[in-house]
Amino acid sequence: MTIFPHDEFAKSFLENLLSPFGKVEPSYKIAAEVREVDVYFIPLVTTLDCTDLGLLAQCVTSLVVFEPFRNSVSVPDIRACMSKLYDLHAKIYREEKRKKQPEPKDDELPMLWILTPTLSDNILISLGANLDAERGEGVYFCYHRHRRRELL
Structure with a gap:
């Protein structure tokens, strides 16, 4: 009740x-289960030169969750990653509320990077994934899907 x-x-x-x-x-x-993201990265306040990291340097400029896979991910794998990301977002909201802080903005929440050696075109299309022209072949964004709110 x-x-x-x-x-x-x-x-x-x-x-x-x-x-x-x-x-x-x-x-x-x-039933709630304890779940873990594979890697949760919180950047240092002081900016260090990490250009030696190449593409990875561009990924770690803000809060980020990495979910690496050895083989191609499936749709259920992607859903599980998204679910963990949303659970983490909810945890951050609860912590800020408990501290009586303002609600975090979308760009202050962690972003998810799923690292996979290959992914089918069908899955890319179903996710609405777009090739990131700046970062090059093999890097796709579904940014609008990660933070979109569905309201009726």
Whole structure:
């Protein structure tokens, strides 16, 4: 039972509206599991010359999560990476709220880099991935998908 009347109303309304068409489970519990991102990078405040890192130097200018794969990633692998990223974003929001700090802006949240030796064209298309012309072949962005909000 929620303490917010609007939430309770919305759940009840949707349950009554949708129950003739299928099974409706309001307040459906999801068992939380401890999950880890592979690498969480927080850059130093002082800027060091890391040009020797090549392309990697361009990736580590802000908070970043790296998820490296030995083989080509699948769609479920990508979803798992995104889920971990969103869990990390939620953790950052909670920490800032607990410290009574302003909500972080999108560009202050970690960005996800999935490192994979190859990826099918079908997956690239399904993700809406675009080749990053500045960084060269093999680097694709789905930036708008990472931080887009879906609202109805």
